[in-house]
Amino acid sequence: MRYEKILPDIIKKNGNKILMLVLDGIGGFPDPGTGRTELETARKPHLDRLAEEGSCGTMTPVLRGITPGSGPGHIALFGYDPIDVQIGRGTLECLGIGIDLGYEDIAIRGNFADIDENGIVTDRRAGRISTEENRRIVSIISKNIREISGVKIDVQTVKEHRCAITLKGEGLNPAVSENDPQKEGLPLKPLNALDPLSEKTASVLREFEKKVMETLKGSDSRAKGLLLRGISKLPTIPTFSEKYKLNAVCIAAYPMYKGLSKIMGMEIADAGETVDDEFRTLRETYEKYDFFFLHIKKTDSYGEDGNFAAKVKMIEDIDSRLWQLRKMDFSCIAVTGDHSTPSMMKGHSWHPVPLIVKSPNSIPDKVRRFTERECSAGILGNIYSRELMYLLLACSLKLDKFGA
Amino acid sequence: MRYEKILPDIIKKNGNKILMLVLDGIGGFPDPGTGRTELETARKPHLDRLAEEGSCGTMTPVLRGITPGSGPGHIALFGYDPIDVQIGRGTLECLGIGIDLGYEDIAIRGNFADIDENGIVTDRRAGRISTEENRRIVSIISKNIREISGVKIDVQTVKEHRCAITLKGEGLNPAVSENDPQKEGLPLKPLNALDPLSEKTASVLREFEKKVMETLKGSDSRAKGLLLRGISKLPTIPTFSEKYKLNAVCIAAYPMYKGLSKIMGMEIADAGETVDDEFRTLRETYEKYDFFFLHIKKTDSYGEDGNFAAKVKMIEDIDSRLWQLRKMDFSCIAVTGDHSTPSMMKGHSWHPVPLIVKSPNSIPDKVRRFTERECSAGILGNIYSRELMYLLLACSLKLDKFGA
Numbered sequence: 134m135r136y137e138k139i140l141p142d143i144i145k146k147n148g149n150k151i152l153m154l155v156l157d158g159i160g161g162f163p164d165p166g167t168g169r170t171e172l173e174t175a176r177k178p179h180l181d182r183l184a185e186e187g188s189c190g191t192m193t194p195v196l197r198g199i200t201p202g203s204g205p206g207h208i209a210l211f212g213y214d215p216i217d218v219q220i221g222r223g224t225l226e227c228l229g230i231g232i233d234l235g236y237e238d239i240a241i242r243g244n245f246a247d248i249d250e251n252g253i254v255t256d257r258r259a260g261r262i263s264t265e266e267n268r269r270i271v272s273i274i275s276k277n278i279r280e281i282s283g284v285k286i287d288v289q290t291v292k293e294h295r296c297a298i299t300l301k302g303e304g305l306n307p308a309v310s311e312n313d314p315q316k317e318g319l320p321l322k323p324l325n326a327l328d329p330l331s332e333k334t335a336s337v338l339r340e341f342e343k344k345v346m347e348t349l350k351g352s353d354s355r356a357k358g359l360l361l362r363g364i365s366k367l368p369t370i371p372t373f374s375e376k377y378k379l380n381a382v383c384i385a386a387y388p389m390y391k392g393l394s395k396i397m398g399m400e401i402a403d404a405g406e407t408v409d410d411e412f413r414t415l416r417e418t419y420e421k422y423d424f425f426f427l428h429i430k431k432t433d434s435y436g437e438d439g440n441f442a443a444k445v446k447m448i449e450d451i452d453s454r455l456w457q458l459r460k461m462d463f464s465c466i467a468v469t470g471d472h473s474t475p476s477m478m479k480g481h482s483w484h485p486v487p488l489i490v491k492s493p494n495s496i497p498d499k500v501r502r503f504t505e506r507e508c509s510a511g512i513l514g515n516i517y518s519r520e521l522m523y524l525l526l527a528c529s530l531k532l533d534k535f536g537a
Numbered sequence: 538m539r540y541e542k543i544l545p546d547i548i549k550k551n552g553n554k555i556l557m558l559v560l561d562g563i564g565g566f567p568d569p570g571t572g573r574t575e576l577e578t579a580r581k582p583h584l585d586r587l588a589e590e591g592s593c594g595t596m597t598p599v600l601r602g603i604t605p606g607s608g609p610g611h612i613a614l615f616g617y618d619p620i621d622v623q624i625g626r627g628t629l630e631c632l633g634i635g636i637d638l639g640y641e642d643i644a645i646r647g648n649f650a651d652i653d654e655n656g657i658v659t660d661r662r663a664g665r666i667s668t669e670e671n672r673r674i675v676s677i678i679s680k681n682i683r684e685i686s687g688v689k690i691d692v693q694t695v696k697e698h699r700c701a702i703t704l705k706g707e708g709l710n711p712a713v714s715e716n717d718p719q720k721e722g723l724p725l726k727p728l729n730a731l732d733p734l735s736e737k738t739a740s741v742l743r744e745f746e747k748k749v750m751e752t753l754k755g756s757d758s759r760a761k762g763l764l765l766r767g768i769s770k771l772p773t774i775p776t777f778s779e780k781y782k783l784n785a786v787c788i789a790a791y792p793m794y795k796g797l798s799k800i801m802g803m804e805i806a807d808a809g810e811t812v813d814d815e816f817r818t819l820r821e822t823y824e825k826y827d828f829f830f831l832h833i834k835k836t837d838s839y840g841e842d843g844n845f846a847a848k849v850k851m852i853e854d855i856d857s858r859l860w861q862l863r864k865m866d867f868s869c870i871a872v873t874g875d876h877s878t879p880s881m882m883k884g885h886s887w888h889p890v891p892l893i894v895k896s897p898n899s900i901p902d903k904v905r906r907f908t909e910r911e912c913s914a915g916i917l918g919n920i921y922s923r924e925l926m927y928l929l930l931a932c933s934l935k936l937d938k939f940g941a
Contacts, residue, residue, distance in 0.1 A: 135600060135620055136600055136603075138620050139600075139603070139620060143603075494566075494882075494886075496566060496567060496574075496888065496909065496910065497567070497572075498910060498913070499910070510914065512909075512910060512913045514595075514913065514918060514919040516601055520600070520601045520602070522602075523600065523601055523602030523603065524601055524602040524887075525602075526602060527601075527602035527603070527604070527886075527887040532602060532603065532604060532887070533604075534604045534605070534606050534884075534885055535599060535603050535604060535605050535606060535609055535619075536605060536606035536607075536608040536609040536610075536619070536623065536624065536629075537606040537607070537608055537624075537626050537629045537630070537767075
C-alpha cells in the first residue's frame, strides 16, 4: 500500500485513544414491503446522534462489487491491503474455533468425505454427518494419530463434516497442493510439495491421509477419509505496535475475531459472551490501551439467518448501550462494519457499509441518521476500508506532516 | 502514475488557456462558536458564482488522513505523484528563500547548534538564536569558507537557527547520511556516503563541518556548529512542456512556489508582492502562455497564525478581485488549495480541499457556495489532487480519445 512508503516517517505516539466499533455485517438492504433497510427501520437515537456529531461516509471493504469474508473485511479495517495480506482458509478455520496458532504451525481445513474401496471420493461431505458424529470420529483419530515424523498433529471438530487440523514441528511450510478432487466420482489428488521447503509437510500429510483412512476403514460412519484444504500459515505482517505505535486491544466475544486481532499483535481481552460483557470490558481496559477494537457479532448472525426483525432488534439493543461511550474520552470513535450482511440476502454482500468518524477534529456534515443511504451523502464520501485507520490516526493527531 | 502510460499518446496542443488558482491552505474547520468554517463565514459572491457555474468537488491532496507540506501539496496539483516525486527538505529550504538551484547542485538545510568541547550536541537549535545573530554568523562563515576541494559552498540565512547551504561543483551526489543526532546529549553522527557516487560530497561535507566548528570556536554566540539535514538535489521530472505540451507560467509572490514551479519547467513571472500585483501580472502575461499557476499565499499564513478573522478577510479580499477573470477567456478555471490550513488547528491538516472546475465543458451541479461542505456534494466527488490536471486538460480539449 502507498501509505507504507510514508507512514514510518510520520507516525507518532501520543496519549489519544481510538475506538473502532465494528458491528459485523451492519449494512443491509431494503425490505421490499417497507422500502427500508434494517438500519432505516431500527430506532437508534444514540447511533443517530453520533452520525449527527461526526463526519459520515460509506466504505467499500475490498473493491467495488466484491463481497468479502470476515478475513478480508477485518484485514482492511485494520489498515492492511486485503488483497496483499490474505489469510489461508485453514488458518481462518483454526482461528474461528479458538486454536492458539503459532507462526510456525501449519493450519488446515479438513472435510470428512466418503471414499470407496477404489479410492474414489463418492461424497465430499460424507453425507454431511452431524457435529456429534464428527466429534466421535475426531476422538478416534486423535487417539490413533498423534505424531508423524516428529510433527505433532491436532484435529478439532468444527461442525458437521468440517474439522480443523494443525501441525506443529520444525521445518514446516504450507506450499502443498490440496487432495480435494473438487468433484465427486474422482480419486483423491496427490498432496504434492509446491516448493522444496514444503517437502516435509507434504510427506507428513500424505502419511496422515493414509493413516486416517486406515483408522476409519472399519467404522460405521460414512466418513472414510479427509479432504485437506487451505493448507496455510499465519501471515507475518507488521503489528499495530510496529506499524502505528499503538497499544491495541481486541474486545470480541467470538474466537475468529480474537484470532484475527492476534495476527496484528493486539492483546486479546477476556471479553465474555454478551454485548454487555464487551462494553464492561471496554470500561475496564480503558486506561490500559490507546486502540480499542470492539467487535459485535450478532448483527451479522441475524443477517445470515435472514432474520430482518432480529437484526433490527439487535441494532436497537446495541444502540441502548452506546451512552456508555459518553463516559469515556476517545479522541476518535469510528462506527462501521466489516461488510454488509443484508437479511434479504441471507449472507454477506458487496454493498458499501455506513461509517461514522466522530472526533473533535472531524467536520460534522448534514447526515442525521446512521443509515446506508444517509451516510452515502456524508462529507467523507465513499472510501476503502483500508483507508479508515489513517483517518482515525489523523483525527487523533498521531500523524505528522508529510514533506515540508 | 497510471496516466503516464497513456498520456503521451493522447496529449495535444491547442490555443486554449487554463488557469489554476491556488488559494494556499484554503480548507478550514468550523469555529466552535458559529459552527461555520472560514469559507462558510466569508462573504464571497464571486467565488460562489464560480461554484454555481462550475463543477464542484473536493480533493484529497495525498492520501486520506495525510497532512501534506507545501511540496507534496503542489507536486500533486501539478499532476505528479507526491509519493513518487519527493522533494528533499534541503531543496525546499533553498527554494523557499529564492536560491536559484541547478540540477547538479546539492541543497542542505542547516541548523546552528550548540556543541560542547567534547563534541556533544547540547542544543540542537543553539538556543534558537535570533535571525540577526544568524546573519552575523553566516557572514563570518561565508568569509572564511568559500570552497572545499573545488566545490563552491554558499550559506544563506533562513531564520532563527536555520540556514540553507548549497554546494556547486562536479561529481556531487546527495546520498549522504545526516550528522544530526536528533537528540541532545549525543555526539554528531558521521557524514557517510550511502553510495559510491556520493563519496566526494560526503568528504566535502565532513571538511565543511570541521571548518565551521573551527570558525565558530571562539565566538560569543551559542552557535558552535551546523547540523546538516535534508541533503538533496532537485528531482528531474518531465516538465509541463514535455508532459502536457503546455507553455506554463508561475505567478506567485513567495519564493518557494516559484522554486517548485521551476522544477516543472514553468516560466517564473515577476509577480510583485501583493494579490493585486499577481492579478496584474496575470493580465499582462495572458497572451503569452496557455497555463497559468496563480498562487496566493496569505490564506495559509493566516491559518497558520490561527487568525480566523484575518483568513476570512483575506478570502473576501481575494474574492473582490475575481471579476477580473471575467475579462479573460480561459477554457478552464480551477479554484482550489494545495491543502487545508484550518485556523482552529494553526497548521496544515489532512482535510480535503474544496474545488471548482469552471469550463464550458464542465457540468454545473447543485453546489451554490464555495465551501468545504457544499463542495463535498458536488458532481466531481472526492478526487485526488494529482488527478486535477487531467480534468483541466480534458475541459480544455487537450486530450484525444484513448483507444479506438
